[in-house]
Amino acid sequence: MARGLAVVNAQIWTMETRGDRADSMLVQGERVSMVGEERTILAKARTSGLPVADASGRTILPGLVDAHTHLVHQGLLQHRLDLRDAPSLSAALRAVRRRLARHRGRGLVLAERWDESRWPERRYPRREELDAITTKVPLILRRVDGHVAVGNRAACDFLRGRLPGVDADTGLLLEEASLNLNQVFPTPLPEATSSLAFAQEQALTLGVTTVHDFVVPSYLRAFEALHRRGRLKVRAHVSLYVEFLDALAHAGVAGGIGDDRLRLHGVKLFGDGSLGGHTAALRQPYADAPGTRGRLNFTDSALRERIRTASTAGLVPSVHAIGDAAVAQAVKALAASGDRRLRPRIEHFEMHAPESVRTVAERGIVASMQPNFVGEWNRPGGLYEQRLASPRYRRTNEFQALRRAGVRLAFGSDCMPFDPWFGLAGCVEAPQPSQRLSVDDALEAYTRGSAWSIGREADLGWLGRGSAADFMVLPTPPRRGTGLAGLRPDATYVAGAAVHARAGRALRSR
Numbered sequence: 001m002a003r004g005l006a007v008v009n010a011q012i013w014t015m016e017t018r019g020d021r022a023d024s025m026l027v028q029g030e031r032v033s034m035v036g037e038e039r040t041i042l043a044k045a046r047t048s049g050l051p052v053a054d055a056s057g058r059t060i061l062p063g064l065v066d067a068h069t070h071l072v073h074q075g076l077l078q079h080r081l082d083l084r085d086a087p088s089l090s091a092a093l094r095a096v097r098r099r100l101a102r103h104r105g106r107g108l109v110l111a112e113r114w115d116e117s118r119w120p121e122r123r124y125p126r127r128e129e130l131d132a133i134t135t136k137v138p139l140i141l142r143r144v145d146g147h148v149a150v151g152n153r154a155a156c157d158f159l160r161g162r163l164p165g166v167d168a169d170t171g172l173l174l175e176e177a178s179l180n181l182n183q184v185f186p187t188p189l190p191e192a193t194s195s196l197a198f199a200q201e202q203a204l205t206l207g208v209t210t211v212h213d214f215v216v217p218s219y220l221r222a223f224e225a226l227h228r229r230g231r232l233k234v235r236a237h238v239s240l241y242v243e244f245l246d247a248l249a250h251a252g253v254a255g256g257i258g259d260d261r262l263r264l265h266g267v268k269l270f271g272d273g274s275l276g277g278h279t280a281a282l283r284q285p286y287a288d289a290p291g292t293r294g295r296l297n298f299t300d301s302a303l304r305e306r307i308r309t310a311s312t313a314g315l316v317p318s319v320h321a322i323g324d325a326a327v328a329q330a331v332k333a334l335a336a337s338g339d340r341r342l343r344p345r346i347e348h349f350e351m352h353a354p355e356s357v358r359t360v361a362e363r364g365i366v367a368s369m370q371p372n373f374v375g376e377w378n379r380p381g382g383l384y385e386q387r388l389a390s391p392r393y394r395r396t397n398e399f400q401a402l403r404r405a406g407v408r409l410a411f412g413s414d415c416m417p418f419d420p421w422f423g424l425a426g427c428v429e430a431p432q433p434s435q436r437l438s439v440d441d442a443l444e445a446y447t448r449g450s451a452w453s454i455g456r457e458a459d460l461g462w463l464g465r466g467s468a469a470d471f472m473v474l475p476t477p478p479r480r481g482t483g484l485a486g487l488r489p490d491a492t493y494v495a496g497a498a499v500h501a502r503a504g505r506a507l508r509s510r
């Protein structure tokens with residue numbers, strides 16, 4: 001079916017060059033064929049027989065590219081007890097008790113997204129507190145970062161021997177034990193697929209049209225299943241976890257396999273843990289746990305070997321690194337054995353080693369960062385200050401400093417929370433000048449920057465002749481200030497098709 005549309009009377013932020021604006025554009029098929037003045041666009045629409053829509057002066061932006069998501073997990077949250085808004089540990093435990101009262105059978109109850117740094121108690125839940133709720137049903141409460149969970153005795157008994165990192169005495173499930181719960185409690189494909197479908201609708205209401213998602217094979221199958229039915233509306237580049245690297249390399253499966261809607265990208269390695277779990281690898285001890293500096297998951301040589309194997313296979317390595325020691329290690333390893341043509345990445349990059357910034361810039365290593373972490377944890381008394389203390393906690397998420405140094409920034413949400421607008425607000429209103437970006441620069445990182453990071457700069461992250469027709473219509477222009485965090489598109493388009501519209505706010509042809 002031939003498809004197309006002329007949009008006039010808009011304020012189009014093309015993102016093609018810095019600050020570039022246009023008032024009209026022509027979409028033909030799945031692409032933008034022209035951006036420019038209304039007169040020219042109208043004439044072209046007339047000769048091509050395309051409908052004309054008046055945007056009533058509204059703002060049009062390229063669709064956002066979220067460089068770090070977990071969409072299936074995001075969708076699964078709808079079925080799980082969400083503790084994100086629990087104001088205290090005792091309130092969280094009461095919510096868990098209420099959920100258990102409604103629970104039938106002996107299946108696992110998994111509650112997610114607690115964050116003790118926001119609670120007055122300032123501590124993790126304890127195993128005995130969960131045993132007091134139930135001894136029969138396995139019960140697990142997973143922290144917001146995914147790297148820490150606490151289980152009751154029934155859960156620990158079940159997990160012991162199945163996953164490493166289970167401490168049956170404290171109930172603490174650290175790193176693999178928490179991150180890999182879905183290996184032990186797998187999600188059936190229909191549930192994974194419907195969760196993905198649910199999360200992609202959230203993406204479209206936020207103006208996110210492309211994601212770079214991290215998957216286990218069963219989640220990749222959910223993407224495939226949706227795509228096969230023609231129901232994958234967002235574009236997705238997916239990276240598998242490093243456990244599957246050897247199998248992929250052996251089978252000759254390289255990044256780039258797929259099409260322009262669903263494409264295999266690379267592999268993800270965990271260089272360290274999280275600040276929340278005191279497992280991010282720091283150069284100096286934690287302020288609130290002076291006995292530890294966290295831990296590196298790889299030796300230098302093992303990390304290099306994994307990166308070399310991935311790069312040789314044509315799979316983009318994404319190295320999760322949060323603490324300054326882990327970031328420094330990842331930079332060295334990527335510089336030594338990465339392939340810059342693949343655009344290797346460091347995920348999170350929350351702290352950094354000042355001496356390695358030049359290498360990051362020179363080697364084209366992508367800093368894949370989450371501006372929402374500033375809004376979540378950078379306020380005085382928040383997680384960063386608790387773990388790192390002043391002045392160290394102020395030197396986290398230094399988007400501006402990295403950008404000035406010529407580092408390639410890609411922005412994403414990590415689904416913590418899945419809300420790029422909250423992230424953009426966190427970044428443009430960040431407390432430190434070394435963090436703060438202008439609205440244009442922050443959007444650039446969330447569009448062109450992220451598109452570059454997945455090798456899609458030719459067609460994604462901007463609007464102009466030949467770009468994909470992935471865009472959103474906003475009711476007001478994005479501005480620094482209170483409205484930014486709550487900004488939501490009136491309508492979202494992917495490949496020229498309307499995939500989301502708020503009632504009465506769609507683009508209408510005249």
Ligand SMILES: [Zn+2]
Pocket residue numbers: 068069070214414
């Ligand atoms: Zn993640």
